[in-house]
Amino acid sequence: MKRFATRCVLLAAACLFSCTEKHEGIRIAAPDDFCGVLAYYLVQHKELVNAAPAGEIFPLVDCCSTTTEWAMSADRIDAAWLCPDAAQNLLKKDDRFIIIGSALVNSQVLVIRKDGNPKRIAYSHKREYQRAFIQKRFGMDCETIPVMPTVLPHVYEQGNVDGVVVDILKGMTLKGKLLRLAGDGTDVVTYVLVVSKRFSRSASFPRFSAALQDSIANLNDIGTLTKVLDEQKKLTAAEVKQIAALSIRFVPPQLHGKR
The missing domain is CATH 3.40.190.10 (Periplasmic binding protein-like II)
Known part of the structure; x- marks a missing residue:
């Protein structure tokens, strides 16, 4: 990969x-x-x-x-x-x-597994706004992991994380729940x-x-x-x-x- x-x-x-x-x-x-x-x-x-x-x-x-x-x-x-x-x-x-x-x-979306709250979420490296929204939504106890964008789907599919922030076109190919990045409806x-x-x-x-x-x-x-x-x-x-x-x-x- x-x-x-x-x-x-x-x-x-x-x-x-x-x-x-x-x-x-x-x-x-x-x-x-x-x-x-x-x-x-x-x-x-x-x-x-x-x-x-x-x-x-x-x-x-x-x-x-x-x-x-x-x-x-x-x-x-x-x-x-x-x-x-x-x-x-x-x-x-x-x-x-x-x-x-x-x-x-809103084109970057959260994909999370359907069982429980995520504990580890991967996001695109250097995109600090994504990390901020993850922490705001799931709290500081949720570990945020910066990853190269091209390998985010692989990291998720291998079970290394509970969720990923990806482009909607990639997100629709992954198994899980699709959510907006901001949980409060903010654009x-x-x-x-x-x-x-x-x-x-x-x-x-x-x-x-x-x-x-x-x-x-x-x-x-x-x-x-x-x-x-x-x-x-x-x-x-x-x-x-x-x-x-x-x-x-x-x-x-x-x-x-x-x-």
Whole structure:
């Protein structure tokens, strides 16, 4: 499993750095999970001027990894969807980027075994907001274990932990009870949109923003979402209803501060 995770990281790095220095399109990076559904819909269904083709959406195996930091700092990416912790860490190290705003809520879910209260829960390493919600919900006696995102399902299936925090698409493949991360019904921001300041001042940015807003409105319609998830992930209408029941939805980002 560790070898598989390493290969995934190397593959992502190859994709991220194989592009030429000069690029005519909008360079988008997105995780290959529920958030990635928005990125692919945006490129495939919206006629963006100078948009990079769908094959040039750079995959983020782990947005908290050094591979992602390298790609962003190397000025290879115009816009990326990152978890809140990764976004804040990036801005601390590189002031060429800004957070446009929240992009997706509640897509990281808890999967726990149905027998009793969990004593050990694994979460994605470096995503401290997940650890905080676990402790808030189950108390400090519940052990929180940081794990590489790619091996979380394996850790759970092997019985090493009582629960995991994973993306909804992975969570639906695991046996157990699916729960929202926040037990009190609070929306949890799971991804934010980060763009380079250079891109935010470019002529392409208003067109990108308009297409993004339209894409979000479309995907928040359960009929459209059902069709898209059938095309992309082969999910059934019943599974899409389960996603909607967990209040997982895309959020139109609002510009924070000056560009």
